[in-house]
Amino acid sequence: MNAAYTSQMDSNTHLLEGKRVGDKFHCANGDVLQADFNAALNLRHRYFDHEITLYTPHREVRRILLARSSGATMRQGA
Template sequence: MNAAYTSQMDSNTHLLEGKREADKFYCANGDVLQADFNAALNLLHRYSDQEITLYTPHKEVRRVLLARSSGATERQGARVARDQNLLSTVCG
């Protein structure tokens, strides 16, 4: 399986968010994991990933992961806008 970027991904969201510093990984939700454990969890998830194979070049892996992160951001933005519209309807 392809291990590219597994040490830089948040194992909770499977996106390129959070930050690795030495042997610690700081997740986007505030959790702190041991960095190798975080990478191992990402490898387990990568095993069933249909888009990233063993032979996918690391630049393509990065492109796929960034596209997924972008999609998550767009979905989060849409959810916030929907919630704001609902709130203004109820409170308005």
């Protein structure tokens, strides 16, 4: 399973939102999770992600995640 960017993703939205500060992850909705727990939740979700495979380069993973984030923003604004 590809673990790229799992520690920078919000486990609630599965997008590159929120902020990791040390061992804490501040979610977009204001929740604060332990950073490793947040990453583990993202890994569990990544298992079912057919677009990101074990061999997807980290730059491609970032591109995919940013595209999803911008798509979510466009949908919310509509």
